Amino acid sequence: SQQGEEDPQALSIQEGENATMNCSYKTSINNLQWYRQNSGRGLVHLILIRSNEREKHSGRLRVTLDTSKKSSSLLITASRAADTASYFCATVARMDSSYKLIFGSGTRLLVRP
Amino acid sequence: DTGVSQDPRHKITKRGQNVTFRCDPISEHNRLYWYRQTLGQGPEFLTYFQNEAQLEKSRLLSDRFSAERPKGSFSTLEIQRTEQGDSAMYLCASSLIGVGPYNEQFFGPGTRLTVL
Numbered sequence: 001s002q003q004g005e006e007d008p009q010a011l012s013i014q015e016g017e018n019a020t021m022n023c024s025y026k027t028s029i030n031n032l033q034w035y036r037q038n039s040g041r042g043l044v045h046l047i048l049i050r051s052n053e054r055e056k057h058s059g060r061l062r063v064t065l066d067t068s069k070k071s072s073s074l075l076i077t078a079s080r081a082a083d084t085a086s087y088f089c090a091t092v093a094r095m096d097s098s099y100k101l102i103f104g105s106g107t108r109l110l111v112r113p
Numbered sequence: 114d115t116g117v118s119q120d121p122r123h124k125i126t127k128r129g130q131n132v133t134f135r136c137d138p139i140s141e142h143n144r145l146y147w148y149r150q151t152l153g154q155g156p157e158f159l160t161y162f163q164n165e166a167q168l169e170k171s172r173l174l175s176d177r178f179s180a181e182r183p184k185g186s187f188s189t190l191e192i193q194r195t196e197q198g199d200s201a202m203y204l205c206a207s208s209l210i211g212v213g214p215y216n217e218q219f220f221g222p223g224t225r226l227t228v229l
Protein backbone atom coordinates (compact mmCIF):
# COMPACT_ATOMS: atom_id res chain seq x y z
CA SER A 1 0.00 0.00 0.00
CA GLN A 2 1.07 3.58 -0.48
CA GLN A 3 2.94 5.29 2.27
CA GLY A 4 1.72 8.78 1.61
CA GLU A 5 -1.36 10.70 0.75
CA GLU A 6 -1.48 13.75 -1.40
CA ASP A 7 -3.91 16.58 -1.15
CA PRO A 8 -5.73 17.66 -3.19
CA GLN A 9 -6.22 14.69 -5.51
CA ALA A 10 -6.93 17.09 -8.37
CA LEU A 11 -6.28 20.80 -8.83
CA SER A 12 -7.37 23.11 -11.64
CA ILE A 13 -5.93 26.61 -11.88
CA GLN A 14 -5.48 29.41 -14.37
CA GLU A 15 -2.13 30.00 -16.03
CA GLY A 16 -0.09 32.42 -13.97
CA GLU A 17 -1.57 31.34 -10.63
CA ASN A 18 0.37 29.42 -8.00
CA ALA A 19 -0.30 25.74 -7.34
CA THR A 20 0.20 24.16 -3.93
CA MET A 21 0.18 20.43 -3.33
CA ASN A 22 0.53 18.71 0.01
CA CYS A 23 1.88 15.32 0.96
CA SER A 24 1.66 13.41 4.21
CA TYR A 25 3.63 10.31 5.09
CA LYS A 26 3.76 7.80 7.92
CA THR A 27 7.28 6.70 8.85
CA SER A 28 10.58 8.38 9.65
CA ILE A 29 12.35 9.38 6.49
CA ASN A 30 15.83 9.88 5.11
CA ASN A 31 14.57 12.23 2.42
CA LEU A 32 11.47 13.22 0.50
CA GLN A 33 11.35 13.72 -3.24
CA TRP A 34 8.83 15.18 -5.67
CA TYR A 35 8.29 13.73 -9.13
CA ARG A 36 6.27 14.82 -12.10
CA GLN A 37 4.53 12.52 -14.57
CA ASN A 38 2.94 13.54 -17.82
CA SER A 39 0.00 11.42 -18.89
CA GLY A 40 1.09 7.88 -19.72
CA ARG A 41 4.79 8.69 -19.40
CA GLY A 42 7.62 7.99 -16.98
CA LEU A 43 8.50 10.00 -13.91
CA VAL A 44 10.77 13.01 -13.87
CA HIS A 45 12.62 13.94 -10.70
CA LEU A 46 11.92 17.51 -9.62
CA ILE A 47 13.49 18.11 -6.24
CA LEU A 48 14.80 16.31 -3.17
CA ILE A 49 14.67 17.60 0.39
CA ARG A 50 16.62 15.94 3.19
CA SER A 51 15.06 15.16 6.54
CA ASN A 52 17.17 17.86 8.23
CA GLU A 53 16.10 20.55 5.75
CA ARG A 54 12.96 22.66 6.09
CA GLU A 55 12.74 24.42 2.75
CA LYS A 56 14.27 24.14 -0.69
CA HIS A 57 13.92 26.07 -3.93
CA SER A 58 14.53 25.15 -7.54
CA GLY A 59 13.45 27.62 -10.19
CA ARG A 60 9.69 28.08 -9.84
CA LEU A 61 9.47 25.22 -7.32
CA ARG A 62 9.46 25.59 -3.57
CA VAL A 63 9.32 22.58 -1.28
CA THR A 64 8.82 22.60 2.46
CA LEU A 65 9.19 19.74 4.91
CA ASP A 66 7.79 19.46 8.42
CA THR A 67 9.05 16.23 9.95
CA SER A 68 7.11 16.82 13.18
CA LYS A 69 3.88 16.73 11.20
CA LYS A 70 5.21 14.23 8.65
CA SER A 71 4.17 16.48 5.82
CA SER A 72 5.58 18.31 2.82
CA SER A 73 4.28 20.82 0.33
CA LEU A 74 5.20 21.64 -3.24
CA LEU A 75 4.53 25.13 -4.53
CA ILE A 76 4.73 25.89 -8.23
CA THR A 77 4.75 29.63 -8.82
CA ALA A 78 3.53 31.42 -11.95
CA SER A 79 2.15 28.20 -13.40
CA ARG A 80 2.17 27.48 -17.13
CA ALA A 81 -0.02 25.23 -19.24
CA ALA A 82 3.03 22.98 -19.67
CA ASP A 83 2.98 22.31 -15.91
CA THR A 84 -0.15 20.20 -16.44
CA ALA A 85 0.79 16.76 -15.11
CA SER A 86 0.50 14.50 -12.10
CA TYR A 87 2.79 15.26 -9.19
CA PHE A 88 3.91 12.63 -6.70
CA CYS A 89 5.80 12.81 -3.47
CA ALA A 90 8.02 9.88 -2.62
CA THR A 91 9.88 9.07 0.56
CA VAL A 92 12.95 7.05 1.37
CA ALA A 93 12.62 5.51 4.79
CA ARG A 94 15.32 6.14 7.36
CA MET A 95 17.75 3.23 7.69
CA ASP A 96 16.41 1.55 4.54
CA SER A 97 19.55 0.61 2.64
CA SER A 98 17.50 -0.24 -0.45
CA TYR A 99 16.61 3.45 -0.90
CA LYS A 100 13.39 2.29 -2.53
CA LEU A 101 10.86 5.04 -3.10
CA ILE A 102 7.47 4.95 -1.40
CA PHE A 103 5.07 7.05 -3.42
CA GLY A 104 1.92 8.91 -2.55
CA SER A 105 -1.20 8.70 -4.68
CA GLY A 106 -0.48 11.94 -6.52
CA THR A 107 -2.10 15.24 -7.36
CA ARG A 108 -3.38 15.78 -10.89
CA LEU A 109 -2.74 19.39 -11.84
CA LEU A 110 -4.50 21.07 -14.73
CA VAL A 111 -3.28 24.52 -15.72
CA ARG A 112 -5.78 26.24 -17.99
CA PRO A 113 -4.33 28.59 -20.63
CA ASP B 114 14.90 11.36 -21.98
CA THR B 115 16.49 10.16 -18.74
CA GLY B 116 18.75 7.58 -20.40
CA VAL B 117 16.73 4.62 -19.10
CA SER B 118 14.92 2.72 -21.82
CA GLN B 119 12.19 0.11 -21.63
CA ASP B 120 10.87 -2.27 -24.22
CA PRO B 121 8.16 -2.74 -25.29
CA ARG B 122 6.32 0.49 -24.52
CA HIS B 123 2.95 -1.23 -24.81
CA LYS B 124 1.95 -4.87 -24.54
CA ILE B 125 -1.50 -6.36 -24.98
CA THR B 126 -1.88 -9.99 -24.10
CA LYS B 127 -4.56 -12.54 -23.33
CA ARG B 128 -5.08 -13.87 -19.86
CA GLY B 129 -2.89 -16.88 -19.19
CA GLN B 130 -0.08 -15.86 -21.53
CA ASN B 131 3.46 -15.10 -20.42
CA VAL B 132 5.04 -11.71 -21.02
CA THR B 133 8.56 -10.37 -20.63
CA PHE B 134 9.68 -6.77 -20.34
CA ARG B 135 13.17 -5.39 -20.69
CA CYS B 136 14.86 -2.43 -19.02
CA ASP B 137 18.17 -0.90 -20.04
CA PRO B 138 19.46 1.36 -17.26
CA ILE B 139 21.98 4.15 -17.49
CA SER B 140 25.16 2.25 -18.25
CA GLU B 141 27.23 2.99 -15.14
CA HIS B 142 24.31 2.64 -12.70
CA ASN B 143 24.67 -0.28 -10.34
CA ARG B 144 21.14 -0.26 -8.91
CA LEU B 145 18.02 -1.10 -10.86
CA TYR B 146 14.46 -0.92 -9.51
CA TRP B 147 11.11 -2.17 -10.79
CA TYR B 148 7.85 -0.47 -9.83
CA ARG B 149 4.25 -1.06 -10.83
CA GLN B 150 1.69 1.70 -11.28
CA THR B 151 -2.03 1.19 -11.67
CA LEU B 152 -4.36 3.83 -13.04
CA GLY B 153 -4.76 6.83 -10.77
CA GLN B 154 -2.21 5.61 -8.24
CA GLY B 155 1.43 6.24 -7.50
CA PRO B 156 4.07 3.65 -8.36
CA GLU B 157 4.60 0.74 -5.96
CA PHE B 158 7.96 -0.91 -5.39
CA LEU B 159 8.35 -4.46 -6.72
CA THR B 160 12.03 -5.37 -6.50
CA TYR B 161 15.56 -4.07 -6.90
CA PHE B 162 19.01 -5.25 -7.93
CA GLN B 163 22.45 -4.15 -6.95
CA ASN B 164 24.62 -5.22 -9.84
CA GLU B 165 23.33 -8.74 -10.65
CA ALA B 166 22.05 -9.54 -7.15
CA GLN B 167 18.34 -9.25 -6.43
CA LEU B 168 18.32 -7.88 -2.89
CA GLU B 169 14.68 -7.24 -2.05
CA LYS B 170 11.29 -8.32 -3.32
CA SER B 171 7.94 -6.82 -2.41
CA ARG B 172 5.01 -8.95 -1.34
CA LEU B 173 3.39 -7.67 -4.54
CA LEU B 174 5.77 -9.89 -6.47
CA SER B 175 3.88 -13.17 -6.53
CA ASP B 176 5.37 -16.47 -7.66
CA ARG B 177 4.23 -15.68 -11.19
CA PHE B 178 6.68 -12.80 -11.36
CA SER B 179 10.40 -13.22 -11.86
CA ALA B 180 13.08 -10.63 -12.47
CA GLU B 181 16.67 -11.05 -13.55
CA ARG B 182 19.69 -8.90 -14.17
CA PRO B 183 22.15 -11.51 -15.43
CA LYS B 184 25.23 -9.41 -16.12
CA GLY B 185 24.45 -6.46 -13.93
CA SER B 186 23.37 -4.40 -16.90
CA PHE B 187 19.89 -4.79 -18.45
CA SER B 188 17.07 -6.44 -16.54
CA THR B 189 14.03 -8.46 -17.51
CA LEU B 190 10.72 -8.82 -15.70
CA GLU B 191 8.64 -11.85 -16.63
CA ILE B 192 5.02 -12.45 -15.68
CA GLN B 193 3.75 -15.97 -16.16
CA ARG B 194 0.09 -16.90 -16.59
CA THR B 195 -0.99 -13.28 -16.72
CA GLU B 196 -4.19 -12.21 -14.98
CA GLN B 197 -6.36 -9.17 -15.63
CA GLY B 198 -5.16 -7.73 -12.34
CA ASP B 199 -1.65 -7.56 -13.76
CA SER B 200 -2.73 -4.76 -16.11
CA ALA B 201 -0.61 -1.78 -15.13
CA MET B 202 2.34 0.38 -16.09
CA TYR B 203 5.65 -1.29 -15.21
CA LEU B 204 8.37 1.25 -14.51
CA CYS B 205 12.08 0.70 -14.30
CA ALA B 206 14.52 3.06 -12.59
CA SER B 207 18.25 3.07 -12.12
CA SER B 208 20.63 4.80 -9.76
CA LEU B 209 24.28 4.96 -8.84
CA ILE B 210 24.72 4.07 -5.20
CA GLY B 211 27.70 5.60 -3.52
CA VAL B 212 27.52 8.93 -5.28
CA GLY B 213 26.08 11.05 -2.50
CA PRO B 214 23.80 9.52 0.09
CA TYR B 215 20.52 10.24 -1.55
CA ASN B 216 20.35 7.89 -4.48
CA GLU B 217 18.42 9.81 -7.12
CA GLN B 218 16.56 7.37 -9.32
CA PHE B 219 16.12 7.91 -13.05
CA PHE B 220 12.96 6.42 -14.49
CA GLY B 221 12.30 4.89 -17.88
CA PRO B 222 9.13 5.62 -19.88
CA GLY B 223 7.44 2.44 -18.67
CA THR B 224 5.79 -0.56 -20.27
CA ARG B 225 2.01 -0.45 -20.25
CA LEU B 226 0.56 -3.95 -19.97
CA THR B 227 -3.05 -4.71 -20.82
CA VAL B 228 -4.33 -8.20 -20.06
CA LEU B 229 -7.57 -9.04 -21.87
